[in-house]
Amino acid sequence: MQPPVAEKRPQTTEHHGHTRTDDYEWLRDKGSADVTAYLEAENEWTQAQTAHLADLRQAIFDEIKARTLETDLSVPTRRGDHWYYGRSFEGREYGASCRVPVVDAESWVPPRPAEDVGPDQPALPGEQVLLDLDALADGHDFFSLGGSAVSLDGTLLAYATDTVGDERYTIQVKDIATGELHDDEITGVLGGATWDRAGDAFYYSTVDESWRPDKIWRHVLGTKQADDELVHHEPDERFWLGVGRTRSDRFLVIAAGSKTTSEYRYLDFDDVAAGWQVFAERRAGTEYSLDHAVIGGEDVFLVLHNHTGPDFELATAPLTPTPAEAWTPLIAHDPAVRLEDVDAFAGHLVVHQRSDGLTQLRVLELGADGVGDDYLIEFEHEIYTVGASGNPGFAQPTLRLGYTTLAVPSSVYDYDVRSRELTLLRRTPVLGGYDAADYEEHRLWATAEDGERIPISIVARRGRTGPVPLLLYGYGAYETSIDPYFSIARLSLLDRGAAFAIAHVRGGGEMGRRWYDDGKLDKKPHTFSDFAACARHLIDEGWTTADTMVAEGASAGGLLIGAVANQAPELFAGFVAGVPFVDTLTTMLDASLPLTVMEYEEWGNPEGDPAAYETIAAYAPYDNVTGQDYPPILAETSLNDTRVMYVEPAKWVARLRATATGRRDFLLRTEMAAGHGGVSGRYKSWHDRSFTLAWILDRMGLARAKS
Missing domain, CATH: 3.40.50.1820 (Alpha/Beta hydrolase fold, catalytic domain)
Known part of the structure; x- marks a missing residue:
């Protein structure tokens, strides 16, 4: 048996005085x-x-x-009146997403399931199966859940699926109590859905021919996709869009971002009549993110930005459109510490940062007088990765975080900000006697x-x-x-x-x-x-x-x-x-291909810039x-x-x-x-x-x- 030999079918192009011959471009014809x-x-x-x-x-x-515990359960995460978790089952590819009601409204300690619960039994009392992913995947060679979101009142589930692998998802809506699907079906979506506060509509994004998320839509339940409202369109091919709610659930935000510049729009659910507003108009090279916090009894926007330095600063601003010059520093820029993200809660802020190559979580406690203690959550290993996740509740006093090293399996902790106690909830089991x-x-x-x-x-x-x-x-x-x-x-x-x-x-x-x-x-x-x-x-x-x-x-x-x-x-x-x-060079020379224009600020534009052509051609x-x-x-x-x-x-x-x-x-x-x-x-x-x-x-x- 001999290796395949692709036929040479030369195609010649010229750019900036350079002639380039490609023998195998014909392989791009996917359907031939x-x-x-x-x-x-x-x-x-x-x-x-x-x-x-x-x-x-x-x-x-x-x-x-x-080595894998095949029938397993994730640590439940509290959102509103329910604890949400995922289940996996021996012999099944995908598993299920589930929830149970909160029994003690004052407790943030997640419930623990019974040991060795079979796939046809509830893991916890009162379990509701939100999505049986194996059933959804049945009959498909490929299946991916793009995202799922429960309405704020807990009654409806919007979920997105892809059965091809091209990341074009279809959103459907399920009545959680009855299990019935609504007639709503939204196709050609990137990712999932974001509910508005009332729960009668959700927002989603679609892509253009270059696979760039360029439009945000609002879909009202019970209507056709053709009637959906176009909320925002981004014409600049360097920018892509995303939509989400602040953790406080007060604001809906639309982020427009390129590799080097960002711009946010917000809608205040407490003042919907004011409509969408641009917080700070885009400036080339200025990146920022937007969240809502309450500090010292005052509602503010949290702005994580690079206006004062490349490793970012955390600032506050009033709940109005505000230029960068009027942002008030909360954590000043430090070239030794890269600020990467911030999570706002009612009683504290959590800053995701890195220093000397290691991830860190920084807590800023909030009180009646504003920001109180400011400290890092400490860990003992020489190298590790830590990050906060699964923290949807604005009022929660605990911080759910994940921790791992190259030798320590993924671990889930709850950190109680009030007592400063770190509690290990779960470490991914490695069967067969594994010892780090x-x-x-x-x-x-x-x-x-x-x-x-x-x-x-x-x-x-x-x-x-x-x-x-x-x-x-x-x-x-x-x-x-x-x-x-x-x-x-x-x-x-x-x-x-x-x-x-x-x-x-x-x-x-x-x-x-x-x-x-x-x-x-x-x-x-x-x-x-x-x-x-x-x-x-x-x-x-x-x-x-x-x-x-x-x-x-x-x-x-x-x-x-x-x-x-x-x-x-x-x-x-x-x-x-x-x-x-x-x-690399072929892709970056073709602005019609997915992602190319958005990537100019990462790799350069070899079609329009001779120097970028020379650079890419030298390493492609x-x-x-x-x-x-x-x-x-x-x-x-x-x-x-x-x-x-x-x-x-x-x-x-x-x-x-x-x-x-x-x-x-x-x-x-x-x-x-x-x-x-x-x-x-x-x-x-x-x-x-x-x-x-x-x-x-x-x-x-x-x-x-x-x-």
């Missing part, structure tokens, strides 16, 4: 028989080339399954080409006595931080003797806004050289060797993998690129494939991905196979019924990850190792 045949041939080749790993794949799947003490995790620092110190998070089993195989993960874009996290699937690597590390390269947000700015636009090459520097550091410090280290990244991280494969192939035994953004993985010996590469994609189209890795693999020398061990695996996030359903996703991990272990020389 030739393209389908090629993708299927690549899948067959990949299956044949990995057939020897079938037993290992099954072993890894069995390990993931054996069997693993060591550290923060390392590599030195980049320009002298910058790059943080690395690493975990391995204790007892290492020399270099071990290692999986190095990276992303480095959009100011997205890849913070330390626990993974049950990863144990199948660690327990076979491998280590896992995250390279916190520039382009992400781990070290503040400057970290992002120093890895975008014309400084994007820092992302790639940082990753190579981290690999060299791990080799030089004796953690691993080049012939046993594998690199992995997905989406924009797949761009990172493709660029490093061209620039430093000698450092790795293999590369895994998931839904990779590898045909597809354009820079050369006649060198690459290590084995596994590219994974999905046919219905609207963010990074399947054609990018398909073209990349075709060019690699036609151009490279030496081994030319390149595999393309396309999920034919999935989107950007891959397959749906937990068992399908476990099989999917088992395939990738088996390939990685084979590259490491650990395919025969036993856990």
